[in-house]
Amino acid sequence: MIVMQAGYNRANGAYGYNNNISSYGSLSPDYIEYQGTYYRITALHSANGTFMAFADNKMPPVETIVIEVKGRKYTMTKDSKIKLFEIQTAIFTNTGTYTIKILSMQ
Incomplete structure:
Protein backbone atom coordinates (compact mmCIF):
# COMPACT_ATOMS: atom_id res chain seq x y z
CA MET A 1 0.00 0.00 0.00
CA ILE A 2 1.21 3.49 -0.86
CA VAL A 3 0.05 6.68 0.83
CA MET A 4 0.21 9.88 -1.20
CA GLN A 5 -0.23 13.39 0.11
CA ALA A 6 -1.22 15.00 -3.16
CA GLY A 7 0.19 18.37 -4.07
CA TYR A 8 -0.76 20.68 -6.91
CA ASN A 9 1.39 21.89 -9.80
CA ARG A 10 -0.13 25.09 -11.14
CA ALA A 11 2.07 25.02 -14.29
CA ASN A 12 0.48 21.88 -15.72
CA GLY A 13 -2.66 21.65 -13.56
CA ALA A 14 -1.61 18.28 -12.10
CA TYR A 15 -2.56 16.83 -8.71
CA GLY A 16 -0.42 14.19 -7.08
CA TYR A 17 3.28 13.56 -6.58
CA ASN A 18 6.34 14.48 -8.60
CA ASN A 19 9.90 14.62 -7.29
CA ASN A 20 11.42 15.85 -10.55
CA ILE A 21 12.04 19.46 -11.57
CA GLY A 36 12.27 -8.88 -5.27
CA THR A 37 13.32 -5.76 -7.19
CA TYR A 38 12.42 -2.24 -6.05
CA TYR A 39 11.36 0.38 -8.62
CA ARG A 40 11.39 3.96 -7.33
CA ILE A 41 8.40 6.07 -8.36
CA THR A 42 9.37 9.60 -9.38
CA ALA A 43 5.91 10.78 -10.43
CA LEU A 44 2.33 9.69 -9.84
CA HIS A 45 -0.04 12.44 -10.85
CA SER A 46 -3.16 13.36 -12.79
CA ALA A 47 -3.83 16.17 -15.21
CA ASN A 48 -5.89 15.02 -18.23
CA GLY A 49 -4.91 11.42 -17.49
CA THR A 50 -2.90 9.73 -14.75
CA PHE A 51 0.78 8.88 -15.11
CA MET A 52 3.30 6.84 -13.11
CA ALA A 53 7.00 7.30 -13.90
CA PHE A 54 10.07 5.64 -12.43
CA ALA A 55 13.65 6.64 -11.58
CA ASP A 56 16.18 6.21 -14.38
CA ASN A 57 13.34 5.00 -16.63
CA LYS A 58 13.61 1.57 -14.96
CA MET A 59 10.07 0.24 -14.92
CA PRO A 60 8.73 -3.06 -13.67
CA PRO A 61 8.78 -5.63 -16.52
CA VAL A 62 4.98 -5.83 -16.74
CA GLU A 63 2.40 -4.50 -19.18
CA THR A 64 -0.26 -3.44 -16.67
CA ILE A 65 -0.47 -2.25 -13.08
CA VAL A 66 -3.90 -2.45 -11.46
CA ILE A 67 -4.40 -0.05 -8.56
CA GLU A 68 -7.27 0.73 -6.24
CA VAL A 69 -7.95 4.26 -5.05
CA LYS A 70 -11.00 5.18 -2.95
CA GLY A 71 -12.63 1.82 -3.70
CA ARG A 72 -12.27 2.10 -7.49
CA LYS A 73 -9.98 -0.09 -9.60
CA TYR A 74 -7.85 1.38 -12.38
CA THR A 75 -5.68 -0.42 -14.92
CA MET A 76 -2.59 1.52 -15.95
CA THR A 77 -0.84 0.35 -19.11
CA LYS A 78 2.81 0.61 -20.06
CA ASP A 79 3.92 3.14 -22.64
CA SER A 80 7.43 1.95 -23.53
CA LYS A 81 8.14 4.93 -25.79
CA ILE A 82 7.93 7.53 -23.02
CA LYS A 83 8.78 5.11 -20.19
CA LEU A 84 5.74 5.32 -17.92
CA PHE A 85 2.41 3.73 -17.06
CA GLU A 86 -0.75 5.65 -17.87
CA ILE A 87 -4.52 5.68 -17.91
CA GLN A 88 -6.71 8.24 -19.66
CA THR A 89 -8.60 8.99 -16.43
CA ALA A 90 -7.74 11.67 -13.88
CA ILE A 91 -7.64 9.61 -10.67
CA PHE A 92 -6.30 12.40 -8.45
CA THR A 93 -8.51 15.48 -8.63
CA ASN A 94 -7.55 17.53 -5.57
CA THR A 95 -4.99 17.86 -2.84
CA GLY A 96 -5.35 15.56 0.13
CA THR A 97 -4.40 12.07 1.20
CA TYR A 98 -4.87 9.09 -1.11
CA THR A 99 -4.33 5.44 -0.20
CA ILE A 100 -3.18 3.48 -3.25
CA LYS A 101 -3.33 -0.31 -3.25
CA ILE A 102 -1.38 -2.25 -5.88
CA LEU A 103 -3.78 -5.07 -6.77
CA SER A 104 -1.78 -6.73 -9.53
CA MET A 105 1.16 -6.35 -11.88
CA GLN A 106 1.12 -8.45 -15.04
Whole structure:
Protein backbone atom coordinates (compact mmCIF):
# COMPACT_ATOMS: atom_id res chain seq x y z
CA MET A 1 0.00 0.00 0.00
CA ILE A 2 1.21 3.49 -0.86
CA VAL A 3 0.05 6.68 0.83
CA MET A 4 0.21 9.88 -1.20
CA GLN A 5 -0.23 13.39 0.11
CA ALA A 6 -1.22 15.00 -3.16
CA GLY A 7 0.19 18.37 -4.07
CA TYR A 8 -0.76 20.68 -6.91
CA ASN A 9 1.39 21.89 -9.80
CA ARG A 10 -0.13 25.09 -11.14
CA ALA A 11 2.07 25.02 -14.29
CA ASN A 12 0.48 21.88 -15.72
CA GLY A 13 -2.66 21.65 -13.56
CA ALA A 14 -1.61 18.28 -12.10
CA TYR A 15 -2.56 16.83 -8.71
CA GLY A 16 -0.42 14.19 -7.08
CA TYR A 17 3.28 13.56 -6.58
CA ASN A 18 6.34 14.48 -8.60
CA ASN A 19 9.90 14.62 -7.29
CA ASN A 20 11.42 15.85 -10.55
CA ILE A 21 12.04 19.46 -11.57
CA SER A 22 8.74 20.83 -10.25
CA SER A 23 8.51 18.81 -7.03
CA TYR A 24 5.18 18.60 -5.23
CA GLY A 25 3.30 16.13 -3.03
CA SER A 26 4.75 13.17 -1.16
CA LEU A 27 4.62 9.40 -1.49
CA SER A 28 5.30 6.77 1.16
CA PRO A 29 6.82 4.43 0.33
CA ASP A 30 8.07 5.87 -2.95
CA TYR A 31 8.66 2.50 -4.63
CA ILE A 32 6.98 -0.62 -5.95
CA GLU A 33 8.47 -4.05 -5.33
CA TYR A 34 8.14 -6.64 -8.09
CA GLN A 35 9.75 -10.09 -7.85
CA GLY A 36 12.27 -8.88 -5.27
CA THR A 37 13.32 -5.76 -7.19
CA TYR A 38 12.42 -2.24 -6.05
CA TYR A 39 11.36 0.38 -8.62
CA ARG A 40 11.39 3.96 -7.33
CA ILE A 41 8.40 6.07 -8.36
CA THR A 42 9.37 9.60 -9.38
CA ALA A 43 5.91 10.78 -10.43
CA LEU A 44 2.33 9.69 -9.84
CA HIS A 45 -0.04 12.44 -10.85
CA SER A 46 -3.16 13.36 -12.79
CA ALA A 47 -3.83 16.17 -15.21
CA ASN A 48 -5.89 15.02 -18.23
CA GLY A 49 -4.91 11.42 -17.49
CA THR A 50 -2.90 9.73 -14.75
CA PHE A 51 0.78 8.88 -15.11
CA MET A 52 3.30 6.84 -13.11
CA ALA A 53 7.00 7.30 -13.90
CA PHE A 54 10.07 5.64 -12.43
CA ALA A 55 13.65 6.64 -11.58
CA ASP A 56 16.18 6.21 -14.38
CA ASN A 57 13.34 5.00 -16.63
CA LYS A 58 13.61 1.57 -14.96
CA MET A 59 10.07 0.24 -14.92
CA PRO A 60 8.73 -3.06 -13.67
CA PRO A 61 8.78 -5.63 -16.52
CA VAL A 62 4.98 -5.83 -16.74
CA GLU A 63 2.40 -4.50 -19.18
CA THR A 64 -0.26 -3.44 -16.67
CA ILE A 65 -0.47 -2.25 -13.08
CA VAL A 66 -3.90 -2.45 -11.46
CA ILE A 67 -4.40 -0.05 -8.56
CA GLU A 68 -7.27 0.73 -6.24
CA VAL A 69 -7.95 4.26 -5.05
CA LYS A 70 -11.00 5.18 -2.95
CA GLY A 71 -12.63 1.82 -3.70
CA ARG A 72 -12.27 2.10 -7.49
CA LYS A 73 -9.98 -0.09 -9.60
CA TYR A 74 -7.85 1.38 -12.38
CA THR A 75 -5.68 -0.42 -14.92
CA MET A 76 -2.59 1.52 -15.95
CA THR A 77 -0.84 0.35 -19.11
CA LYS A 78 2.81 0.61 -20.06
CA ASP A 79 3.92 3.14 -22.64
CA SER A 80 7.43 1.95 -23.53
CA LYS A 81 8.14 4.93 -25.79
CA ILE A 82 7.93 7.53 -23.02
CA LYS A 83 8.78 5.11 -20.19
CA LEU A 84 5.74 5.32 -17.92
CA PHE A 85 2.41 3.73 -17.06
CA GLU A 86 -0.75 5.65 -17.87
CA ILE A 87 -4.52 5.68 -17.91
CA GLN A 88 -6.71 8.24 -19.66
CA THR A 89 -8.60 8.99 -16.43
CA ALA A 90 -7.74 11.67 -13.88
CA ILE A 91 -7.64 9.61 -10.67
CA PHE A 92 -6.30 12.40 -8.45
CA THR A 93 -8.51 15.48 -8.63
CA ASN A 94 -7.55 17.53 -5.57
CA THR A 95 -4.99 17.86 -2.84
CA GLY A 96 -5.35 15.56 0.13
CA THR A 97 -4.40 12.07 1.20
CA TYR A 98 -4.87 9.09 -1.11
CA THR A 99 -4.33 5.44 -0.20
CA ILE A 100 -3.18 3.48 -3.25
CA LYS A 101 -3.33 -0.31 -3.25
CA ILE A 102 -1.38 -2.25 -5.88
CA LEU A 103 -3.78 -5.07 -6.77
CA SER A 104 -1.78 -6.73 -9.53
CA MET A 105 1.16 -6.35 -11.88
CA GLN A 106 1.12 -8.45 -15.04
